[in-house]
Amino acid sequence: xxxxxxxxxxxxxxxxxxxxxxxxxxxxxxxxxxxxxxxxxxxxxxxxxxxxxxxxxxxxxxxxxxxxxxxxxxxxxxxxxxxxxxxxxxxxxxxxxxxxxxxxxxxxxxxxxxxxxxxxxxxxxxxxxxxxxxxxxxxxxxxxxxxxxxxxxxxxxxxxxxxxxxxxxxxxxxxxxxxxxxxxxxxxxxxxxxxxxxxxxxxxxxxxxxxxxxxxxxxxxxxxxxxxxxxxxxxxxxxxxxxxxxxxxxxxxxxxxxxxxxxxxxxxxxxxxxxxxxxxxxxxxxxxxxxxxx
Amino acid sequence: xxxxxxxxxxxxxxxxxxxxxxxxxxxxxxxxxxxxxxxxxxxxxxxxxxxxxxxxxxxxxxxxxxxxxxxxxxxxxxxxxxxxxxxxxxxxxxxxxxxxxxxxxxxxxxxxxxxxxxxxxxxxxxxxxxxxxxxxxxxxxxxxxxxxxxxxxxxxxxxxxxxxxxxxxxxxxxxxxxxxxxxxxxxxxxxxxxxxxxxxxxxxxxxxxxxxxxxxxxxxxxxxxxxxxxxxxxxxxxxxxxxxxxxxxxxxxxxxxxxxxxxxxxxxxxxxxxxxxxxxxxxxxxxxxxxxxxxxxxxxxxxxxx
Numbered sequence: 373x374x375x376x377x378x379x380x381x382x383x384x385x386x387x388x389x390x391x392x393x394x395x396x397x398x399x400x401x402x403x404x405x406x407x408x409x410x411x412x413x414x415x416x417x418x419x420x421x422x423x424x425x426x427x428x429x430x431x432x433x434x435x436x437x438x439x440x441x442x443x444x445x446x447x448x449x450x451x452x453x454x455x456x457x458x459x460x461x462x463x464x465x466x467x468x469x470x471x472x473x474x475x476x477x478x479x480x481x482x483x484x485x486x487x488x489x490x491x492x493x494x495x496x497x498x499x500x501x502x503x504x505x506x507x508x509x510x511x512x513x514x515x516x517x518x519x520x521x522x523x524x525x526x527x528x529x530x531x532x533x534x535x536x537x538x539x540x541x542x543x544x545x546x547x548x549x550x551x552x553x554x555x556x557x558x559x560x561x562x563x564x565x566x567x568x569x570x571x572x573x574x575x576x577x578x579x580x581x582x583x584x585x586x587x588x589x590x591x592x593x594x595x596x597x598x599x600x601x602x603x604x605x606x607x608x609x610x611x612x613x614x615x616x617x618x619x620x621x622x623x624x625x626x627x628x629x630x631x632x633x634x635x636x637x638x639x640x641x642x643x644x645x646x647x648x649x650x651x652x653x654x655x656x657x658x659x660x661x662x663x664x665x666x
Numbered sequence: 667x668x669x670x671x672x673x674x675x676x677x678x679x680x681x682x683x684x685x686x687x688x689x690x691x692x693x694x695x696x697x698x699x700x701x702x703x704x705x706x707x708x709x710x711x712x713x714x715x716x717x718x719x720x721x722x723x724x725x726x727x728x729x730x731x732x733x734x735x736x737x738x739x740x741x742x743x744x745x746x747x748x749x750x751x752x753x754x755x756x757x758x759x760x761x762x763x764x765x766x767x768x769x770x771x772x773x774x775x776x777x778x779x780x781x782x783x784x785x786x787x788x789x790x791x792x793x794x795x796x797x798x799x800x801x802x803x804x805x806x807x808x809x810x811x812x813x814x815x816x817x818x819x820x821x822x823x824x825x826x827x828x829x830x831x832x833x834x835x836x837x838x839x840x841x842x843x844x845x846x847x848x849x850x851x852x853x854x855x856x857x858x859x860x861x862x863x864x865x866x867x868x869x870x871x872x873x874x875x876x877x878x879x880x881x882x883x884x885x886x887x888x889x890x891x892x893x894x895x896x897x898x899x900x901x902x903x904x905x906x907x908x909x910x911x912x913x914x915x916x917x918x919x920x921x922x923x924x925x926x927x928x929x930x931x932x933x934x935x936x937x938x939x940x941x942x943x944x945x946x947x948x949x950x951x952x953x954x955x956x957x958x959x960x961x962x963x964x965x966x967x968x969x970x971x972x
Binding site for chain 1: 962963964965966967968
């Protein structure tokens with residue numbers, strides 16, 4: 373007798389838990405050969421709201437972690453992903469990738485995590501500065517995380533794209549809500565399990581599945597989100613995002629021409645996109661005599 | 667003002683109604699399953715806001731903190747037109763004068779916790795002078811704690827007499843009796859303590875000090891509401907209710923209002939007869955109201971700090 377396969381329920385990931393969508397809705401993405409990939413949660417605005425609350429609650433702890441420790445945790449995500457490579461290759465192939473493409477995408481995703489893990493405790497030194505001022509102050513600028521970031525992940529390269537956008541955001545100490553690729557969501561949900569098993573505290577990364585056209589409004593106009601990242605070229609959606617973002621002056625960031633497979637996706641400026649610069653004036657004894665200029 | 671000249675036959679409190687735990691908990695759960703749509707929700711939220719006793723009861727309270735709270739009570743969120751104010755400010759007796767002055771003629775009442783709040787482990791004379799002081803300072807309401815230790819020892823007369831004695835020195839101030847249900851242990855005891863408090867002269871019965879977990883829960887509040895209902899049927903006298911502690915979300919506050927409406931009816935649906943003892947609830951209600959008005963989920967950054 374043929375064994376009945378036990379199919380996985382693809383649920384969403386909010387605040388370190390795997391709930392079903394509050395709305396009870398689902399959709400059935402198909403691959404090119406018309407095969408149904410899974411019943412996937414069609415998240416609602418209330419799921420977005422819950423995810424934002426979780427991300428906000430997690431922000432204090434995550435941003436206060438030593439930068440070096442955040443690097444260790446990103447490295448740990450890469451380790452766990454490496455260990456589950458086969459599962460991801462399998463899911464990517466279901467989502468129409470060839471075996472060579474799938475293998476390459478997973479490997480590159482792991483490498484990308486390692487790349488940003490390394491930057492965690494270094495970008496502050498590269499982008500921070502000590503500034504020359506005329507008065508007797510020690511004046512320095514350091515980057516600090518902007519807060520809660522919503523991400524509409526790239527629709528193609530659903531694993532690599534998601535990892536590439538997420539890594540610089542959390543490396544910089546932000547927390548995030550990610551809306552996974554709509555039609556290729558399998559590996560995004562499985563990636564949530566990797567995150568869950570990697571010392572990332574609940575709420576730092578939240579992953580929803582659903583329809584970007586429905587949810588982008590809420591990801592853009594929520595007053596408690598500080599930045600939104602959108603990765604498609606769709607001009608109409610970009611305009612909506614810009615308009616809604618103006619409500620609380622959130623950063624609207626469009627990565628619509630980055631090729632995630634290329635080296636251009638690996639640079640520390642991506643971390644800086646979700647950082648704010650804090651400048652401190654620290655009074656010191658008059659050092660004008662030293663003519664140092666600081 | 668409640669008439670104090672009516673005399674009731676004091677019942678035997680050992681015969682207070684027994685509570686069916688499973689029944690009460692199931693019943694309380696039902697109240698959370700009502701569908702409340704936009705307009706009703708907004709009205710409910712405004713009512714909840716108007717029922718809040720904005721509270722600060724910390725050892726670290728300063729005049730400045732109390733003044734700030736009083737300012738908040740009068741200016742909850744000025745960008746929202748037509749908002750009600752909260753019902754009262756709840757502070758320690760030493761802060762009553764400060765609060766009174768800061769609130770002026772805004773109509774917001776000042777409640778003072780007295781009788782050796784929050785443990786109540788003091789002698790009767792200390793409790794009475796504590797209450798007298800608060801009343802003399804101008805408190806409109808007195809929140810007293812019962813002697814839970816004596817109650818648990820079965821000395822119901824002691825508890826009764828103490829409440830009656832405090833009521834006597836309250837003058838025109840309304841008396842809220844805190845049962846501290848988290849320390850009583852069973853619903854039976856909550857019911858018994860409610861009966862004792864009401865017959866001894868309480869104007870309000872209140873669940874908790876907010877210093878003990880669990881504080882107010884829906885089943886405990888339901889037991890107390892039903893005690894109020896039975897007392898009303900028996901004596902014709904209305905008693906007010908104040909759940910306190912642990913109610914910090916608008917949704918939960920709406921559940922409480924549903925429970926109040928379905929247990930005691932419209933006569934109790936105003937801040938003379940029902941209060942929420944809370945500090946962070948106000949901001950959550952404001953955020954929900956603003957969400958309904960603008961259609962946009964709100965951030966705590968744009969509301970006053972508690």
